[in-house]
Amino acid sequence: MSLHQETHLNPGDKLKLVNYITYRTDRLTHHSGGTSLLIRNSVDHYPTSIASDSFENTTIAIILPNSQQITVSSIYRPPHGIISTDELNRIFDSNTKCIAIGDFNAKHSAWSLGRCNQNGNIINDYRVYSRTTVWVGSVSPFDRGTLMAFTRPKEGV
16 A cells, blocks of 8 residues: 655546556645555455545545454645644544544654644644554655654444
8 A cells, every 4th residue: 555645646647556546635726735545456445535624635444354444544734724633533533443644744742853833732632632543654854744644443442
């Protein structure tokens, strides 16, 4: 599987890889943004969506061999505005298990070399109070945002 943020793709642009299915959400209002997700065509899955006013996302649900599901989302959050905990709840309450990988433009001293912003504080508080695990994938070489992955199993799982 391959997940991408800030794809800068237009509807006419092609994004294909042999033996993979491509899902994407292009930003139609102006240049930049956009997300995509490529998954091997042999993996049992289906596209789904997460309603959001501030995140761009491309989301699928993977059906595991034990018939459980896991939702995987590629998310881009533009740097302006404040992250809503309601939106975070929509991402992580969408299924039994969830993984969101993306550029949240959120900095916190726990993952951004001592630098913080308000969105980083919101995500860190969410992580602490909702028992969500946060893994840092990497930091942009231009330090525009942090690439993070979250997962949150529902209660009792």
